[in-house]
Amino acid sequence: MQEIERLVQLLARLPGLGPRSARRAVLMLIKRKESLMQPLAMALAEAADKIRTCTTCGNLDTSDTCAICRDPTRDQTAICVVEQVGDLWALERTGVFRGRYHVLGGVLSAIDGVGPEDLNIAALLARVGPDHPVQEVILATNLTVDGQTTAHYVTERLEPSGVKVSRLAHGVPVGGELDYLDDGTLATALKSRQLV
Amino acid sequence: MTAHPADLETRLAAARITSAPPASATGLTAETGGRVPALSVRRLRLNAFRNYSQASLDPDRRPVVLTGANGAGKTNLLEAVSLLTPGRGLRRAKTSEVDRIVPGAAPTPWAVAATIDTDTGPVEIGTGRDPEGERRMVRIDGNPEKSQAVLGEYFSVVWLTPQMDRLFQDSAGERRRFLDRLIYGFDPAHAGRLTGYDKALRQRARLLKDGSRDAAWLGALEAQMIERGIAIAAARRVMADRLARACAREDGPFPGAGIAVEGDVETWLGEGAALDTEDRFGAALQANRARDAETGGAAVGPHRADLVVTHLAKELPAGQCSTGEQKALLIAIVLAHARLQAAERGAGPVLLLDEVAAHLDEARRDALFETVLGLGLQAWITGTDRVTFGAFGDRAQYFEVEAAQVRPAA
Ligand SMILES: Nc1ncnc2c1ncn2[C@@H]1O[C@H](COP(=O)(O)OP(=O)(O)OP(=O)(O)O)[C@@H](O)[C@H]1O
Ligand SMILES: [Mg+2]
Ligand SMILES: [Zn+2]
Numbered sequence: 001m002q003e004i005e006r007l008v009q010l011l012a013r014l015p016g017l018g019p020r021s022a023r024r025a026v027l028m029l030i031k032r033k034e035s036l037m038q039p040l041a042m043a044l045a046e047a048a049d050k051i052r053t054c055t056t057c058g059n060l061d062t063s064d065t066c067a068i069c070r071d072p073t074r075d076q077t078a079i080c081v082v083e084q085v086g087d088l089w090a091l092e093r094t095g096v097f098r099g100r101y102h103v104l105g106g107v108l109s110a111i112d113g114v115g116p117e118d119l120n121i122a123a124l125l126a127r128v129g130p131d132h133p134v135q136e137v138i139l140a141t142n143l144t145v146d147g148q149t150t151a152h153y154v155t156e157r158l159e160p161s162g163v164k165v166s167r168l169a170h171g172v173p174v175g176g177e178l179d180y181l182d183d184g185t186l187a188t189a190l191k192s193r194q195l196v
Numbered sequence: 197m198t199a200h201p202a203d204l205e206t207r208l209a210a211a212r213i214t215s216a217p218p219a220s221a222t223g224l225t226a227e228t229g230g231r232v233p234a235l236s237v238r239r240l241r242l243n244a245f246r247n248y249s250q251a252s253l254d255p256d257r258r259p260v261v262l263t264g265a266n267g268a269g270k271t272n273l274l275e276a277v278s279l280l281t282p283g284r285g286l287r288r289a290k291t292s293e294v295d296r297i298v299p300g301a302a303p304t305p306w307a308v309a310a311t312i313d314t315d316t317g318p319v320e321i322g323t324g325r326d327p328e329g330e331r332r333m334v335r336i337d338g339n340p341e342k343s344q345a346v347l348g349e350y351f352s353v354v355w356l357t358p359q360m361d362r363l364f365q366d367s368a369g370e371r372r373r374f375l376d377r378l379i380y381g382f383d384p385a386h387a388g389r390l391t392g393y394d395k396a397l398r399q400r401a402r403l404l405k406d407g408s409r410d411a412a413w414l415g416a417l418e419a420q421m422i423e424r425g426i427a428i429a430a431a432r433r434v435m436a437d438r439l440a441r442a443c444a445r446e447d448g449p450f451p452g453a454g455i456a457v458e459g460d461v462e463t464w465l466g467e468g469a470a471l472d473t474e475d476r477f478g479a480a481l482q483a484n485r486a487r488d489a490e491t492g493g494a495a496v497g498p499h500r501a502d503l504v505v506t507h508l509a510k511e512l513p514a515g516q517c518s519t520g521e522q523k524a525l526l527i528a529i530v531l532a533h534a535r536l537q538a539a540e541r542g543a544g545p546v547l548l549l550d551e552v553a554a555h556l557d558e559a560r561r562d563a564l565f566e567t568v569l570g571l572g573l574q575a576w577i578t579g580t581d582r583v584t585f586g587a588f589g590d591r592a593q594y595f596e597v598e599a600a601q602v603r604p605a606a
Contacts, residue, residue: 017328018327018328018329019328020327020328021328108399108413108416109399110399110400110402110403110406110408110413111398111399111402115408115410115413116410116413144392145392145395145396145399145420146395146399148420149396149399149413149416149417149419149420150416152415152416152419152420153412153413153416156412156415156416157412
């Protein structure tokens with residue numbers, strides 16, 4: 001059955017799923033066709049149709065200029081730089097940070113062929129020019145080697161702008177990924193950030 | 197730039213290895229004044245592991261003697277215990293290589309479950325291959341862990357295998373790995389720093405190979421190498437130093453050993469503060485970029501260091517000593533390390549001694565056994581013949597391994 005094989009192959013590409021779990025998921029979907037498979041198919045189609053990437057910050061929303069960038073009550077003087085949208089969501093859950101975000105869309109990795117031009121770095125530099133309100137950039141990349149390399153690189157590139165640059169303080173375990181941290185740890189790390 | 201990460205990391209690493217042991221526990225001499233608590237395995241379960249379909253072993257704290265014919269599965273049991281620590285175990289195997297091969301059948305992912313006794317109480321460790329791929333999964337007390345590095349917080353083992361009989365003739369890499377594993381027992385973070393350093397080194401090599409001249413990117417990677425590299429070199433220096441002091445004198449049949457690490461970064465650390473070393477290492481990396489682009493490596497760094505051991509009484513490099521003398525030097529280092537760790541961490545490591553009796557005369561063998569007993573270490577010792585272990589009497593426990601089955605010996 002070609003349809004099923006194709007579905008398995010596609011699902012197996014999702015993070016955390018291999019062929020074995022994908023097969024299990026497909027069987028479950030087929031078993032619950034009305035209650036799960038069809039609603040899921042519709043939700044996927046709708047999301048594919050409506051979801052946009054914010055051209056300012058890289059966040060996902062149904063409108064370009066996302067709700068966070070549009071929100072006038074949020075602090076315009078601080079930008080928090082994260083690797084992925086998932087990290088942005090993790091930080092939002094803590095409710096501690098009231099500024100805006102910038103999603104890089106990955107980390108520098110020569111081995112994976114990801115260079116500065118593949119990341120959303122130019123757009124970040126454009127947000128901190130002399131006639132912008134931003135005073136502080138908080139780097140919240142993961143404490144992996146690639147995350148730290150990227151933070152180091154971004155710091156270097158931000159230097160001419162004169163903006164204050166800080167890093168999440170290290171309540172975060174080494175090698176840690178923000179996505180996996182509990183909200184309390186993340187909130188503490190954010191509050192006790194350090195200047196670099 | 198206000199932060200000097202390399203300096204901080206270095207001081208942390210050095211502090212963890214040098215923190216003064218309690219006065220009562222400075223057991224650095226040959227005498228072992230009473231038993232010190234040691235780590236031990238209390239329960240071991242194997243599933244689809246090498247030649248074992250299933251195996252279980254419930255030892256007490258005494259040394260574990262495993263005897264059986266060639267190919268029975270003795271070394272495989274030691275390998276299972278070695279995989280309760282971070283890394284690839286005593287065979288440095290790929291995760292999937294450990295799966296039991298059954299001709300004509302699909303591989304089942306291997307698993308090892310163990311209960312270990314630590315200074316802070318029993319801990320359940322589970323590890324095995326992720327059915328979805330090459331990843332090694334780790335559970336502590338039933339909870340999945342993201343990284344196998346946490347294993348080092350609970351457990352530590354040191355092994356001697358027949359392959360290591362050639363350690364002093366082998367490449368410097370083998371000796372570095374040996375020293376690094378000894379450090380894990382004192383500073384579990386060492387393993388993570390080594391992995392991070394290698395990662396940054398490989399990223400930089402790739403970037404150079406691709407012909408990139410992005411100075412900011414290269415600089416960012418070199419900063420990662422420097423931060424971790426200096427901490428690694430500092431930890432190795434401290435460890436070598438402490439071992440050298442502990443091995444300076446002859447200990448019964450075990451010769452006095454000179455022990456030192458040699459390498460550029462190590463030398464710079466000896467000449468000045470970590471901050472100067474940071475500058476020198478940084479300058480060296482920058483100066484060698486063109487050359488490194490050609491070789492695909494890095495000309496300077498702790499990944500090139502070597503562990504240099506000498507037979508003090510003979511003033512001979514270890515590599516020029518007789519086979520038995522080399523083995524005696526190696527054992528002297530391992531025992532000194534176990535003693536230091538017992539004194540400092542409050543719990544000596546588990547020793548895995550594969551075919552250790554080979555090349556040792558009876559006097560050395562008995563001295564080794566007595567020291568193991570004196571330190572209260574749970575040593576797992578293999579051999580083909582039970583008589584070899586007569587000196588242990590009932591101070592050890594005996595298991596027979598036969599055709600992928602283990603059972604207590606009669
Ligand atoms: N992945 C695997 N699947 C099945 N069998 C394996 C696998 N890897 C190794 N073996 C087998 O396990 C058997 C036991 O190996 P092991 O090295 O433990 O023997 P041993 O008892 O230490 O023998 P010796 O005294 O020769 O050192 C060997 O016959 C080997 O071929
Ligand atoms: Mg063997
Ligand atoms: Zn936005």
